[in-house]
Amino acid sequence: MSTRIPAGSDTPPLGVARPPVASPGRDDAPRRRRGGGRRWAWLFMLGWAAQVAVRLWLGSGQTVPVATPDESGYLFAARVLTGGPDADMSYGTVYRGGYPLLLTPAFWISDDPVSVYRFALVVNALISAAMLPLAFQLLRLFQVRKRWAYVFAHVTVALPCVLFYSEFALTDAILPVILVGWLLLVHRWLTAPAPAGRRAAVRVHLAGVGASLLVAYAYACHSRGAVLLVAHGALVVVAVSCRWRSWRAGALALLAAAAGTAAGMLLNASLLPHMYPAGDNNLSGNVVQRLIEARGWAWMLSLATGQVWYQSVATGGVAAVGLVAVAYAVVRPGGTLACSPGRTRALALTVVGIVAAVALATSAALPVEYRVGNYVYGRYLATITPVLFAVGVAVLLRGAWRVPAAGAAAAALTVGAACVVQWYAGDLLTQYTYTGYDFPETSFLTWDWTSFRLWHATLTGLVLLAVAVAAVRLRRRGPLLLAAVLTVVAVGMSVTATERIARPLVRDETAHTDIRESVDLRAQRSIAVDWNVPWTIRLSHYYWAWWSDGSVFDARWTPPPQNVDLVVLAWPKDAPAERSWPAGAPPGWHVADSRRTIEGDWVAWTRS
Incomplete structure (x- = not known):
């Protein structure tokens, strides 16, 4: 039997003794800890600043909303919240006020539209780069070694679902950070030992209240936040029912969520008369209609499958590995995540539920738009993709003999999802309108920015998955090689999407509509x-x-x-x-x- 230490593992295999380590003196230990803490603090500060700089560089050419109507809706909402003029967007999608609240300080600096837009991108960069410490904590939660957790946290922050969407005035720029932050807080609240004193009890309550306020804010930002809110409420109820947390802790968490949600509802209601005086597009009606029809269920299930396929391919299969691992943890929790099997199962089931609920709910609400993006789309699940990616990385680094099995399961999931898309959409994938903005990742994988190629993208994603599985089997350089490959692919996707999709859209939109030189x-x-x-x-x-x-x-x-x-x-x-x-x-x-x-x-x- 091999006794090789799995890449990324902190613990030697059973039967292998640790090498002797010299014990530092008592006077030296605190000094070493302080020195190590300062080094890590500097690493995170410099890493965060570097990620902010990358985002500002990529977004430097963005001056006008091109992801319409979404960007326009959020910018106009921010304008209304500061007492500015109305913008009639009747019969369109309702854009909520949570994200526009972050943009209101822009009006203290300037009232020029381009300046406000650039301010939004600065806000995006500052918040989006905060994924670095959060992803690090998430990977450490999955017991990845500290140095590799830091390296792969940078890879996670470079994913297009985190990086590319920060170039636009969209909630997608901040929702992944909110979701990961909520997951870390709710894990701390759920798994903390029974408080032995006042300070410990306060820490538990703060984690619960913080998680509740985050999901309430997510609800104020986007309808996907409603899924997080329901998942959070269910998790709190289960925690109290199973006596993992006291009824007082559960009541305080639910009260904070209710108060934050009520405030968000009032905020969003205040925008309706200013932006939707004749009503909205009634997406809830689409949901009801599809729920009561067999063909509606076929639409929902196939489009939801297409969303899962997209996240798998867009991450080189790593997110699919993570999804398979999370689903496996529901059945066989094994007491991972530094908590009991029951709590691990509850957290895993929550993540799987969020993936399923977001994919199904957004598919149910989506109108028929005669575009390829109806059937394969990445933005809706992009919110939770960093979590699945981090789980997938942890499995690859620490899975040892399980890695080939996890890779095979992820490949089967990807191919099966592609078959469902092909069966349901068929020739519509080539006949319907292709919008390049919908496919920043797959365009890079197929090197085609004018058409969608389902099987070319699938094959490329599977090749990247095979490279990832093979890389981590190397004795020493495996994790470094994996990080290098994933970083090159992720950054390549965002850079090419910026140059070939975002910048041309800005040039065209400006040429088609900018009348500042002819009208005051x-x-x-x-x-x-x-x-x-x-x-x-x-x-x-x-x-x-x-x-x-x-x-x-x-x-x-x-x-x-x-x-x-x-x-x-x-x-x-x-x-x-x-x-x-x-x-x-x-x-x-x-x-x-x-x-x-x-x-x-x-x-x-x-x-x-």
Whole structure:
């Protein structure tokens, strides 16, 4: 039997004695601990600063919302929260106020739209880089050696689900950090020994309250936060029922969650009349309809499977290894995670439940948009991907003889998910609209930014998984080789996605909609945009006219309003710009700008 120490393990195999270690004197031990603590503090400070710098560098070319309508919705919500003008986004998705709250200080510095947008990216960078210490703590929780936990924490922070989305004004930039922070706090609350004194009891209560406030804030940020809120509540109830925590600790945690949720609901309700005066797109109606129809369940299950497939391939199979390991821990917990088997099972079941609930709920709510991203999409599960990735890394580093079995199970999961996607979507994967922004990882894996290739991406992901399994079998350099491969792939995905997806979108959106040189937008206090102008262009006009109340009308049935300062109309193909106003422009109005673009044609009218 081999006695080789598994890569990343702190403990020698059974039957192998530890080498003798010289015991430092009592006077030297505290000094050594203080010196080691200072070194680690510097490592984390410098590492965090480096991650912030990388994010600011990648986002340096972003000046206008391109992930529409999401980015626009959050920016307009921040504007409304600071007392700024309204932006009519009726019949669209409701964007919640939790994330925009972080952007409100931007209005203390500047009221220019580009400056506010850049401030949002700075906020993203500061928070997103905080994944470094959190990922380190998560890997240490899985008993990965300290130095390798630090190395792979950097790899986790470099994943596109953490790095790439920090380049945009999206909740996706902060939700992964919130989820990992919640998981660490709820683990501490759940597994702490029975408090023996006042201080210990306070620490337990603080962990419970902190976890509750984090999930409440996640709920205020995005509907995915509702899944976290339910999972948190269920975990608290189970902990009290199993007597892992006292009823007082459970009641305090639930009270904090309820108070935070109530505050979030009030915040979100305050935005509705300013941004959705005619109502939203009723995504809840989609959920209900699909739950009562057999074809609705087929849609949900297949799209949810496509989301799982995407996270597996996007991480070179490592997240699939993590998902398999978490699912195995539900059946055979084994008392890992420095806690009892029952608590390990509860935590593992919570993670699996979050994956399933997010994938199914988002698939149920998603309207049919005739795009490839309906069937394979990465953003929704990107929130929990860092957790699955960290688990997968721990299995690879510490799994020893289990690594090939875990790799085989992850490969089977990936191929099976790809088969489901192929069976359900079929030719629609090539016939529907391909949006490059939906596929930052798979575009890199297939080296194709114009079309989606299911099996090419699957094969590349499986090759990376095979490389990972083979790398950790090496005696000394395995973990380093694994970290190098995963880092190169992850950074390559974000860099190429920035250069080939994000930057071109910014250039096109600016060229198609920026009218700052032709109109004094600061003097325009209100803007009305024709409903027949494509919604991406409509929201961009709201963005550039940052100081104006934004409203919408349908020029087919309603005359353009004349009680506004700027009107944007759809431009018929066979007419000059001056004839775009139905029945002729009233006196005092003239064409200020006009564009024919691949997204749609429009004419901007202002008063003389």
